[in-house]
Amino acid sequence: MNLVPFRSPVALSDAGIWALQFAALPRDIAGLAKGLQGLLIHEHMPNLYGITLSDRQRSEPHVRSAWEILERIAVQDARPLTQPRAPGERFAGCCRHYALLLVAILRSKGVAARARCGFGAYFTKGRFVDHWVTEYFDAAQGRWVLVDAQIDARQRALFGIDFDTLDVPREKFLVAGDAWRLCRDGGADPQAFGVLDMAGLWFIASNVIRDVAALNNREMLPWDVWGGMALVDSEIDPDFIDRLARLTHEPDGHLEELRAVYEDPRIAVPSTVFNAVLRRPEAVSPSGLSA
Template sequence: MSGDVSGDLAGVCAAARNVIAHYRADLGELTAAQRGEVDSRWLEDVLEVDARRTPGPLTEPRPVQHRVAGCCRDHSVFVVGALRGRGTPARTTVGFAHYLTPGWAVDHVVVDVHDGYRWRRVEPGLGAHGDFDVLDVPTGDGAPFETAARAWLRWRSGTSDLSTYGVRSRPDLSGPSFVGAYVVFQVAHRYGDELLLWDGWGAVADPLAHTALLDEVASLLVRADAGEEGAEDELFARYRRDERLRPGDRVLTHSPFGAPSRVTELGGEGRRVRAEG
């Protein structure tokens, strides 16, 4: 795949947006086939759908309605896959964007890429933004993208109520429980288990029943992002041994369209590749 897109980071992100359209923001009313596309779990599934519909280079412009129905996770998985294919460490990062809907922290997935010197945060879903560089998004306190771990710790410290975090049209998918679930997603995505945002397992099912665990993991995530010695190793070891954090051979897949939930067998498909850098 890496040979099918432009060599620079901006070109890879543009190719992701060219192949994948956001199922809510871009496509409006979806066909039955498009609704199924949002469950394309792995990058090869997305590329297979795209190849059937639009043979040719991934950079060849596609009409919006011909793009694969997906979301921010899929844009990010596309970019990560392309970068890893050329040997560049990259990972998806789960959290909340303060720049997509005024007054709301929208659930979102972006990319962290190691440029040889540091981890750089990238917003693959936007070609540009007036307030920050989408290829080097600011991080830390007050950043436009807030990781789930940071949001959780601010709530636990009493400095945020999280009532405006999540899916604005779905009160049941907003607030502390939703953010807690995203802490689990954040650590899973960090280590290559880039599951659908509507998959469920372990502590995702009832985050507020595991507040002590989430406190610990969120702290480790923030400390690891800050480069604190030993934090990354401790976090990775915790992830590997704790089944509340790590998905096993099956997950419960819900539906963003209200269809009945179903058990998904992952088998050997789970991607558990530590992003080094």
């Protein structure tokens, strides 16, 4: 198994000079997840922590790179990352920000890690919600482990989660390609996969593209749109998404093919993407596009 592509911070997971602070962080997954929970707050859950997001925080979910996330954390509070911030002082992001920072930290410590885009089955009963987690290689067990660093004690209680979120069962989080295969085989209703009022095969297909990009070290925002992403089912190339789903199911067996398919303009992240939340094109920072 070739773990080299996932051992070093690159592009969006490269924290730059801010990575110097990672040395003081714990090496264990539980400690790292708890540390991130003291630095970040989910943009859609401020009420859970008794706060209202500030103007600064409301702009933060659109930050793409690890180095800029950490820079903003430092500007707001210059204390070491080992010191938790009060909820009202944390960086406001989404699931993808937790996943990206954990990838950045683990890679800085020489642990193979990657962000995975897919759907969580543990937020709303009967639905698979658009979600990102971190996957890291546990050398002692010889396997990849899914970690949801976002879930703290309050969220565990809110969502009634009864499993270990530091080792998420594969049936609780479906990488996007597995969700696509499940729906294509008639094992699930595509309308159960999405977020808010957006769901369906088109949504799943777009997340398959995002997952392929993430496996090529381009961990984009969940609402970044580019290339072959469709807004309706009729615009999907199902055979193409079938191929991507097969590759992402066992990425370690298809690394060269994943690298090759990333050259396809339907997959490759361009210099400018469309931010579907802010409804505008945005330039992706040079660090986000570097090899």
